[in-house]
Amino acid sequence: MGFISDSLNRIQPSATIAISNKAMQLKAEGRDVIGLAAGEPDFDTPDNIKEAAIKAIRSGKTKYTPVDGIPELKKAICDKFKRENGLEYKPSQVSVGTGGKQVLFNALMATVNPGDEVIVPAPYWVSYPDIVMLAGGTPVFVEGKLENGFKLQASDLEKAITPKTKWLILNSPSNPSGAAYSRAELKALTDVLVKHPNVWVLSDDMYEHLVYDDFEFTTPAQVEPKLYDRTLTMNGVSKSYCMTGWRIGYGAGPEQLIKAMAKLQSQSTSNPSSIAQWAAVEALNGPQDFIASNNEVFKERRDLVVSMLNQASGLSCPTPEGAFYVYPSCLGCIGKTAPTGNVIRNDEDFVTELLASEGVAAVHGAAFGMSPFFRISYATATEVLEDACKRIQRFCGNLR
């Protein structure tokens, strides 16, 4: 019998973190590497948010807080849901965790029993299947095809639901594809869910504010009020407010679930950082206009990257509605030979050879459950992106 637990042996380390670390290591060794693997905005946290944190430190807000969030932050979250999503939640229906990841982790660990199934549309954010497996559950993958803009179709959802289905995880806009569901597309899915009262919905709205071209964001509990009593609407300040390092995420849903999540958190990390919670109060209650100006930059970068990748031979890159990722297909490069003499058999080979030949770090689609694709994060300075896309074009052009 090994020392490491069976539950830990069921899961893999995060592929995106591994590739970002590899890119950083190569850079530290002096290699000319452009890292496009990390999922965080390059913009700094706005000053008013930093000041709120400094004020919190100076005024002694440096002690333990209630396990799942200070009342001021829970109120700011309730106000946000009302203001932006038309959703009414009481503070007792809100849970604050150390990042969105902990909120998801708590929700799944608190509810999934061995044998339970969780529907995970692919391509998916890397952590969903592993958290489900850690809890002893079975992720059930349903592919959102390229021709459907990487989105789950109602008929495929219907087919995937069994008596063992506990949750459907929906993530719009999506990491890794950037795809976002319109109200009508969400309604088609919620119509299926209404017929299956035992299936809960975990809506990961982390990229809510990062949508382009007048796309109107909606979330399942808003689209179908009948699902309100079995939906956890999850969000956080990491991406929209450029606060990835502060580690604040939150979720709102039925009290019974929120209490169970707090019980788990009380025996693991306890409260999220008191200082970061006060910063998040300011993020949610303070000025929001910087989000629109950041989005203008993100949209320009998205258009640049999509256009340049579509000019690379063998690549095909759809235009996503949101987030800061593109998910091009590299089908046209499979079977070709790289300058190193190695044959590109799959998307993992593609990103390995790209890093070796041109020093561009991207993440292979297999890590997100859908091949042959790769993910590029365009949350990087525009001139760096331009350079990276030129390198990708050169790499593809040199394949034989």
Ligand SMILES: Cc1ncc(COP(=O)(O)O)c(C=O)c1O
């Ligand atoms: C889809 C999605 N959900 C949740 C998270 C977790 O966010 P946080 O950094 O707040 O834990 C991420 C971060 O990459 C994400 O991409």
